Structures are given as C-alpha cells and as structure tokens.
Amino acid sequence: MINKTQQNTHTGGPKVLFFGRDNCDGTQKALQFLNYAGFDVSYVESKGLGQGLPDWVRDWQGEYIFCFRSYFILDQAMIDAASVAAINFHPGPPEYPGSGCINFALYERADQYGVTAHLINTKVDNGTIIRALRFPILPKDGLRSVLARTHLYLYHLLQEVIGGVAAGGETYLADQIKASGDEAWCGEARRMKELSAMQQLPVDIDAEEFERRLHSMHLPEYPLHVVLHGRKFALLGEAYDA
Known part of the structure; x- marks a missing residue:
C-alpha cells in the first residue's frame, strides 16, 4: 500500500519520490512496479493544473524522483532533493516538447509519434534525454487512437527505465544517455494556451x-x-x- 502523505516503511531500497496522476491506470501500475523493483516509494498525486505540493514533500530526500503524467512542475530545490536523478516520462517524442504535443503532431501530419524519458531541469521538456521510443501514425489514426498507444508506450518506457535503474543504477543511466546521444529536443515547449487558441x-x-x-x-x-x-x-x- 502506497502512503500519499509520508514515506513508506520499506527499508533497504533506494528512496523514490513518485509523481503520478489521479484516476490513471498507468500510475497505479507504475506504483506496483516500483514496489516490485524494491524501491522505497513516496507517492504524490496530482489532480490538475495549479495544485500546490503537499507540505511533507518539501522535507523529502532520497535517490530518485520519477514523474509520470504529473501536472506538477518542479523547482530546482525539489529537483536537487534527488541525489542521483530526477526523471520525467514525457508523452511525446523529442520533436514535440510541452503540452498538446499529440494534437500538433496530428495537425502537422507527422508520420510517427512517440514518448521520451529525460532528466528534469527547471525548463519544461528540456533536460538530457535518457531514452525515446517511437511508433508510426497510421492512415486511419485519430486523436483517441494515438493517445491510447501513447499511454501504452509511456508505461513500457517507464518499465524499461525503472527496471534499468533498479538493476544498474547510475551506470545504467550514464550508458543509456550515451546511447541516446543523437536524440535532441526540437524547439521550445508548446504551451496549453497555444492549443486553446487552435481550438x-x-x-x-x-x-x-x-x-x-x-x-x-x-x-x-x-x-x-x-x-x-x-x-x-x-x-x-x-x-x-x-
């Protein structure tokens, strides 16, 4: 059982602060996988934009922060609370940083889409890329079908990266970052106001x-x-x- 208000009582494993989303199957599966992989997990649930961090989060210190579909944007002090790495799982490829990325990919008639794991800095979808996965956009695809595949790939990427971290720690991350050296973010991150303007x-x-x-x-x-x-x-x- 994950406690949303304080650290778990597990001992021995690296401490993880996990930011997930309310009413999200992927978040629940990720929590189960983190426990299975032996991490000491503290969970922060996000429900919408503009939500404030719980007070206890500012006192957390550990090895890793993982963000999965979370609405929270972390400041430098929060990022620094993770002694090894703070990692975000972005529901878009490096070609589409920011918000509304699926929408703009379909609008621009992209032939592929994907997901990205990257280190977190204080800019949105800007940190060093750990791993990106891509899949084709099919002729009959629409917004819902691409969104559904994105969520599947995002959880697969989370399993891959967190499994690698559990087995290899910092060495795995360094090797994976080196292997993804050709990956780079393209342009500035889109904002929700840009999508709202198009709607x-x-x-x-x-x-x-x-x-x-x-x-x-x-x-x-x-x-x-x-x-x-x-x-x-x-x-x-x-x-x-x-």
Whole structure:
C-alpha cells in the first residue's frame, strides 16, 4: 500500500519520490512496479493544473524522483532533493516538447509519434534525454487512437527505465544517455494556451482547415468552438478517425 502523505516503511531500497496522476491506470501500475523493483516509494498525486505540493514533500530526500503524467512542475530545490536523478516520462517524442504535443503532431501530419524519458531541469521538456521510443501514425489514426498507444508506450518506457535503474543504477543511466546521444529536443515547449487558441475556430475558417483541426484538436471534453458576439458555441460529439 502506497502512503500519499509520508514515506513508506520499506527499508533497504533506494528512496523514490513518485509523481503520478489521479484516476490513471498507468500510475497505479507504475506504483506496483516500483514496489516490485524494491524501491522505497513516496507517492504524490496530482489532480490538475495549479495544485500546490503537499507540505511533507518539501522535507523529502532520497535517490530518485520519477514523474509520470504529473501536472506538477518542479523547482530546482525539489529537483536537487534527488541525489542521483530526477526523471520525467514525457508523452511525446523529442520533436514535440510541452503540452498538446499529440494534437500538433496530428495537425502537422507527422508520420510517427512517440514518448521520451529525460532528466528534469527547471525548463519544461528540456533536460538530457535518457531514452525515446517511437511508433508510426497510421492512415486511419485519430486523436483517441494515438493517445491510447501513447499511454501504452509511456508505461513500457517507464518499465524499461525503472527496471534499468533498479538493476544498474547510475551506470545504467550514464550508458543509456550515451546511447541516446543523437536524440535532441526540437524547439521550445508548446504551451496549453497555444492549443486553446487552435481550438477556437475563426468564423471564416475554410473546409480544409476545419477538417485538420477537427481531426487533431477536437474531443467532446475539449471541444472545438467559435465565439460570436461574446458567446461561445461548442461542437458536440466525437470527431471521426480519418
């Protein structure tokens, strides 16, 4: 059982501070895997943007921080609390740092997508790359299908990296970083406001641009919309996969 408010009572294994997400199957599987691998885990659950860190987290010290689909952005003092490494699992390849990366990949008609494990610094999706995995975007793929595969690959990457850390520690990380030496982030990290701007449609949008945004930017829970005379009109229903 993982305690969300204080360190576990496990002894002997490296101490890990794990940042996960509420209501996330991958987070629960990751916690189980961390325990299986012998780590002493403290868990921090995130539920949305703007959430403050629990007070106890600032007193934590250990060997590793792992972030998996977490909303928290860590400052330097928090990063430094991990004596070996602070690692993030980013749901996008190095070509797409930041937020809304799946959306922009589909909008730009990329032929592949992926996930990235990297060291954390104070910039978003900017630290040294440990490992990246990629998969093809298929002709019939839409936002939901690419998102589903991304989550599968992200958990696979977590297992690979955390398993390597459990077996080889700092040596594994150094070797993996060297092996990924050709990987590099491309451009500045996207921000949520950029995605939000694309989800608001101009009233004179043409058919081709509408289809591109429908395919890449629309989900019923985050719909495309127009604003007319100060009123917002949202598109209902699912976008088709094309």
